[in-house]
Amino acid sequence: MADRAFWKPWALSGPALLVFATMLLAPLLLTAILSLHVFNGMEGIQDVYTAKNYLEIFTDSYYLEIFGRTALMSAIVTVLCVVLGVPETIIISRLHGRWKGICLLVILAPLLISVVVRTLGWSILMGNNGVLNQLLLALGIVDEPVRLVFTMTGVTIAMVHVMVPFMVISVWASLQKLDPQIENAGLSLGASPRTVFRRVVLPQLLPGVLSGSIIVFALSASAFATPALLGGRRLKVVATAAYDEFLSTLNWPLGAAIAMVLLVANVIVIAGCNRWVEKRFRSVFES
Amino acid sequence: MHKNNPLALAYHALFMLFILAPLAVVVAVAFTGKGYISFPTDGLSLRWFRAIWDATEIKEAFWFSARLGLVAATIAVVLATPAALALTRFRFRGRDAVLAFFMSPLMIPQVVLGAAFLRFFNIAGLTGSFTWLMFTHVIVIMPYALRMVLSAATGMSRDVENAGLSLGASRATVFLRITVPLLMAGIAGGWMLSFIQSFDELTMTVFVATPGTMTLPVAMYNHIAHTIDPLVTSISAVLIAGTLVLMLLLDRLVGLEKVLVGKG
Numbered sequence: 001m002a003d004r005a006f007w008k009p010w011a012l013s014g015p016a017l018l019v020f021a022t023m024l025l026a027p028l029l030l031t032a033i034l035s036l037h038v039f040n041g042m043e044g045i046q047d048v049y050t051a052k053n054y055l056e057i058f059t060d061s062y063y064l065e066i067f068g069r070t071a072l073m074s075a076i077v078t079v080l081c082v083v084l085g086v087p088e089t090i091i092i093s094r095l096h097g098r099w100k101g102i103c104l105l106v107i108l109a110p111l112l113i114s115v116v117v118r119t120l121g122w123s124i125l126m127g128n129n130g131v132l133n134q135l136l137l138a139l140g141i142v143d144e145p146v147r148l149v150f151t152m153t154g155v156t157i158a159m160v161h162v163m164v165p166f167m168v169i170s171v172w173a174s175l176q177k178l179d180p181q182i183e184n185a186g187l188s189l190g191a192s193p194r195t196v197f198r199r200v201v202l203p204q205l206l207p208g209v210l211s212g213s214i215i216v217f218a219l220s221a222s223a224f225a226t227p228a229l230l231g232g233r234r235l236k237v238v239a240t241a242a243y244d245e246f247l248s249t250l251n252w253p254l255g256a257a258i259a260m261v262l263l264v265a266n267v268i269v270i271a272g273c274n275r276w277v278e279k280r281f282r283s284v285f286e287s
Numbered sequence: 288m289h290k291n292n293p294l295a296l297a298y299h300a301l302f303m304l305f306i307l308a309p310l311a312v313v314v315a316v317a318f319t320g321k322g323y324i325s326f327p328t329d330g331l332s333l334r335w336f337r338a339i340w341d342a343t344e345i346k347e348a349f350w351f352s353a354r355l356g357l358v359a360a361t362i363a364v365v366l367a368t369p370a371a372l373a374l375t376r377f378r379f380r381g382r383d384a385v386l387a388f389f390m391s392p393l394m395i396p397q398v399v400l401g402a403a404f405l406r407f408f409n410i411a412g413l414t415g416s417f418t419w420l421m422f423t424h425v426i427v428i429m430p431y432a433l434r435m436v437l438s439a440a441t442g443m444s445r446d447v448e449n450a451g452l453s454l455g456a457s458r459a460t461v462f463l464r465i466t467v468p469l470l471m472a473g474i475a476g477g478w479m480l481s482f483i484q485s486f487d488e489l490t491m492t493v494f495v496a497t498p499g500t501m502t503l504p505v506a507m508y509n510h511i512a513h514t515i516d517p518l519v520t521s522i523s524a525v526l527i528a529g530t531l532v533l534m535l536l537l538d539r540l541v542g543l544e545k546v547l548v549g550k551g
Contacts, residue, residue, distance in 0.1 A: 012373035013385055016366040016429070020388060023426050027403035028395075034406050088302045091295050103299070107306055113530050114487040116507050117523040121309025123515060124316055124324055131312060161309065222396030224490040229511055239398040239490070246402055246494060259402040266396055 028263075035256035045252060053257035063241070063258070070237040073152065073227075074220035077159045081216045084160065085167035086209055090201075092168075093175050104172065111165050115225045122158040123149060123230060150232045158226050163219060167212040174208025207281040214273045218266050238262050310527060317524040319517050335521035345522060348506035352486050355417070355502060359424035360481035363432040364474050366425070368467070371436040375443075393430045400427065401494030408495060415497040427491055428481040435480060435541070439473020476541035483533060 010017075035053055038046040057063045092103050110118060125132045126148035133145040148154035178201065186196040224239040231237065236244070238258060245255030291299070316324055320332030339345060367389075373379075374386055392400065404423045413419040447469065451461040467474070489504040496505045503526075510519055 006379060009373035009377035009379045009382070009385075012369040016370040016389065017385070019366060019422065019425060020429075023404075023407075023422050024392065027407035028399075030406050030410060031399070031403040084302065087295075088299065091291050091299045094291050094295075095299075103303065106303060109531075109534060110306065110310065112483050112487075112534060113310065113527055114489070114504055114507075114523075116489055116504050116511065117313060117526055118309055120507075120511055120515070120519060120523055121311075121313045123511075124312050124520070125309055127324075131308075158309075161305065164306075218394075218396075222398055224398055224493075225508065229508070239396065242398050242402060243493070246405060252406070256402060256406065259396075259399045262396055263399045266399075267394060270394055 031256045032260055034253055035260050037253040039251050039253040044250075053254045054261070056254065057257055057261055066236050066238060066241045067261075069152075069235070070221055070239075073156060073159070073237065074217050076156055077163055077220045078213050078217045080156070080160045081164045081167040082209060082213060085164045085212070086171055086205070088164075089168050089171040089175065090205075093172070104168075107168050108165050110161075115162060116229075118162060119158060119226050119229045122154070122161065122226075126154050126157075126230070149230060150234060152231075152235060155227050155231045155235060158230050159220055159223060162223070162226055163216045166215045166219065167209075170212030170215065171205060171208045174205055178204055207277060210277045210281075211274070214270060214277070218270050221269075222262060222266060313520050314524045314527060316517060317521040319520075321517070324515060324517060324520070335517040336525070338518050339521055339525065342518060342522075344501070345503070345506055345510075345518075348501045348503045351501060352503040355421055355424060356482045356485040359421045359428060359485045360432070360478045362421070363425050363428050363481045364436065364478045367429060367432040367436045367477060368470065368474060371433055371440045371470075371473075372466075374437060375440040389433050390430045392426050397427070397488075397490035398494075401491040404491065405494045414495070415499050417500060420492070420495060420500050423491065423495060424485045424488060427488055428484045431484055432477040432481045435477030436470060436473045439470045439476075443469055472541050476537060479533060479537050479540070483530070 034045075036049045036051065038048040038050050038052065040046055057067075088107070092100060092107075095103060124130060127133070128145045128147065128149075130148075132148065133142075136142045136146060137144075148157070183196055183200055186200045187193065191199070222239050223237070224243065227235065227237045228240045228243070231240070239262070242255050242258040242262065245251050245258060249255075317335055318331045318333070320330055320334050370385075370389065374382060400423070408414045408419060448461050448465050451465050452458070456464070487504060488502070489508055492502050493505050493508060496502055503522075507519055507522065
């Protein structure tokens with residue numbers, strides 16, 4: 001019994017649309033315009049328009065390195081989340097009764113705890129006299145403390161910790177859709193459990209793994225707190241670089257250009273990959 | 288149904304350790320009696336929990352964040368509830384676009400939002416205002432609020448509403464006494480999730496927070512970027528405990544798996 005009065009849905013969503021138009025659309029447009037302004041160290045933001053800021057990002061090796069580092073780090077974090085998170089999700093799904101729910105909660109609950117708190121935990125663990133180094137020394141794995149804080153390794157470990165719940169959520173959702181009867185059919189037709197897993201279960205998990213990877217990659221590429229606190233000034237990523245342009249260097253037009261490039265890249269990755277996954281696995285989604 | 292072999296269970300134990308270790312170490316360090324970070328801690332002391340009481344800036348930031356979260360989450364569900372009804376009950380031209388627009392803050396990196404709000408406030412002269420900072424939070428948390436109310440509204444039968452109308456109740460009465468109570472689990476769940484998201488928000492707020500509008504995550508971020516002392520660990524321990532309480536409430540209300548995995 002759908003109501004046909006055309007103005008009603010617009011009246012109902014009107015207040016929210018108004019807030020979104022003034023508070024989201026307008027600021028983003030202003031930032032896009034800001035990124036085209038000329039910046040002068042002496043006089044600040046000039047009323048002259050240019051594409052110079054974008055040229056600088058795409059030609060200056062300093063910014064290319066930052067974008068390259070961010071992409072590389074996000075790719076490594078994504079791969080690690082797949083390698084570590086997918087087996088873990090499968091293991092949890094095979095646990096019994098109460099443990100299944102409890103273990104899933106243990107992994108997902110950190111999502112609701114501030115990322116500042118989680119990063120603080122890692123910087124305590126990773127200090128030169130931290131627990132991690134004491135453990136490695138005691139086990140005789142290393143002879144002297146490993147430097148983890150302010151290194152790519154340290155940031156990557158903490159980022160995997162922050163991101164892996166998103167992978168678990170995504171794979172869990174596609175595990176729930178699995179029909180155990182198909183597995184049983186494979187087994188009763190004489191396939192070994194290993195073959196059933198490889199040829200029946202894994203292919204059906206693939207869409208979940210891929211959409212989890214998209215989320216993890218996009219979130220890693222725009223992560224701020226963890227790289228800022230554990231990577232410091234030397235290990236700049238796109239998000240911390242944009243922050244520095246806005247709040248330290250005060251070159252707002254350049255910061256705005258970095259933000260715009262990050263936004264466009266993010267939308268392309270999310271929308272592009274999602275479309276590809278949906279096209280490639282249409283049969284799975286429809287079943 | 289397969290069982291896990293011992294190797295899988297060992298991996299599972301290590302994975303749990305990996306997830307819990309950073310949180311456990313923060314809580315453990317918070318009970319130190321020393322003036323610096325030391326682990327393992329010897330002896331239990333509440334010294335740093337008492338120190339929170341004297342840390343005026345942190346205490347003010349805590350209350351500021353609490354107020355900000357309360358107001359922002361309330362405004363978010365007040366906006367999200369009619370919008371969710373519009374999206375579930377009407378098939379109108381532009382419906383998909385409206386839904387995508389409301390969900391878009393999830394796709395926009397928070398750094399970009401922070402930069403955009405900073406520029407907007409700068410041009411409009413709104414820097415340092417509670418109300419306008421609150422509206423930036425409404426934008427960020429709206430997708431969470433809307434998703435929860437949408438899922439409640441989708442499964443809702445309209446029979447009771449129609450019965451109310453046919454028995455002569457006014458539309459306003461039906462909305463307030465039937466529709467809203469039926470949607471209450473989704474509204475309350477959406478409100479709590481929104482509150483948590485607002486209370487924890489750092490990346491966007493760090494751009495627009497001023498000394499007069501300092502949220503707790505931003506104050507803690509500034510503190511940690513400068514120095515790590517047991518004070519931030521005791522505050523973190525309190526936050527972890529508070530989040531656990533809210534999580535139990537959310538679990539009672541709508542089921543935590545539904546909130547986190549998004550499917551019921």
